[in-house]
Amino acid sequence: MKIDHIGIAVSDLEEAVKNYEKLFSRQAYKREVVEEQKVETVFFQTGESKVELLGATSDDSVIQKYIEKRGEGIHHIAFEVSDLDAEMKRLKGEGYRFLSETASRGADNKRIVFMHPKEHHGVLIELCESTS
Numbered sequence: 478m479k480i481d482h483i484g485i486a487v488s489d490l491e492e493a494v495k496n497y498e499k500l501f502s503r504q505a506y507k508r509e510v511v512e513e514q515k516v517e518t519v520f521f522q523t524g525e526s527k528v529e530l531l532g533a534t535s536d537d538s539v540i541q542k543y544i545e546k547r548g549e550g551i552h553h554i555a556f557e558v559s560d561l562d563a564e565m566k567r568l569k570g571e572g573y574r575f576l577s578e579t580a581s582r583g584a585d586n587k588r589i590v591f592m593h594p595k596e597h598h599g600v601l602i603e604l605c606e607s608t609s
Contacts, residue, residue, distance in 0.1 A: 481557035481587075481605050482520070482527035486540050487549050490532030494519050497530065505530075509584045516540050518584040529555075529584070553591065553601040561588050561606035568592070580606070 487493035497519075498504055507520040515538035519530040531552055533541035543552060558564040561580050569575070574593040583589035587605040594601040 478556040478558055480526045481555045482529045482585075483551060484529045484531050484553040484555065484603070485550065486531050486543050486547075486552040488532075488544055490517055490519065490530060493530050493532070497521055497528065501528075507585060510534060511582070511584050513581060514539065514583070516584075520585055527585075553603045555589075555603035555605050558604050558606055561590065561604055564604055565590060 485493075494505060501521050501523065503521070505519045505521050508518070509520075510517045512534075515533060515535045517532045517534050519532075521528045521530075531540045533544070535541070540552070565575065565580070573596055576591040576593060580588040580590045583603075583605060586607060586609040588608055589603055589605045592602040592604065
């Protein structure tokens with residue numbers, strides 16, 4: 478596994494994009510709406526890893542609920558795996574819980590699944606597998 482990206486929940490996606498463009502001195506390489514998750518994502522390449530800004534596209538988005546409860550900030554850390562199904566099976570065998578039983582389509586051409594944050598000291602872990 479390697480860190481694929483760090484997801485950051487933001488209230489105002491356009492403001493956050495401008496801020497991170499200044500920080501990294503470059504534009505985002507990808508912007509995408511993931512209807513299934515009611516989120517708009519913007520990605521910045523940072524060496525081998527990425528920063529993903531997450532903005533809600535509706536009031537019932539998990540990102541909107543997260544921001545209302547915890548405020549803006551780091552939402553998750555994503556680890557890239559080569560075989561998501563095998564890794565889920567292995568981790569379930571180790572007793573880990575997932576927020577869903579199956580992987581779903583995520584942004585940036587990935588299949589994703591989230592692990593329960595209570596088992597990782599309050600950190601939401603995403604496992605992702607490239608589909609391209």
